[in-house]
Amino acid sequence: MRDEEAAVELWYPALKRSFEYVVASTSFLPVIAYYLHKIEEWGFVFQRCKVCGKDFLARSRHNELCSDKCRKKQAVEAKREFDERAKGDRLEQLYEAAYYYWYNRLRKLRREKAANPEKTAAMGEAFKAFRKEAVKRKWQVKRGEMKLTDFSSWLIAEQNEVDRLMDA
Ligand SMILES: [Zn+2]
Incomplete structure (x- = not known):
């Protein structure tokens, strides 16, 4: 990849500080590379949900369920067992x-x-x-x-x- 192709443009809307916008002009690869790096920086890990099998980003390896819905489902199942x-x-x-x-x-x-x-x-x-x-x-x-x-x-x-x- 040439330098200009590897670049991503970022900007942050003034009223929504928690949002980040990203633009890549020629390829998605820089976006993917950029966010893989960010995900690591934020300390997230890729996990597969134990209940629904969906891939999701978790705060830690201990977090094995993707959502409240799946947490509730597992609790119901545990109670049934x-x-x-x-x-x-x-x-x-x-x-x-x-x-x-x-x-x-x-x-x-x-x-x-x-x-x-x-x-x-x-x-x-x-x-x-x-x-x-x-x-x-x-x-x-x-x-x-x-x-x-x-x-x-x-x-x-x-x-x-x-x-x-x-x-x-
Ligand atoms: Zn799930």
């Missing part, structure tokens, strides 16, 4: 509590096995059936086909069934 995890934890807690409810009662019966082997066998079968059905329903909740509250109600109904079998 958190809720999902919390729901998953609650689901496992409910299942485990019900499992041990059955397990402890069956263990009690087994300890007195000699006293009532038929009842113990019946409870063992019922426990097996419960586990199979509970695991199936747990997956339905995970897939969003069943509400957590409905799963919880079902577990309670099943616990009543254990109590009924124990008292029989």
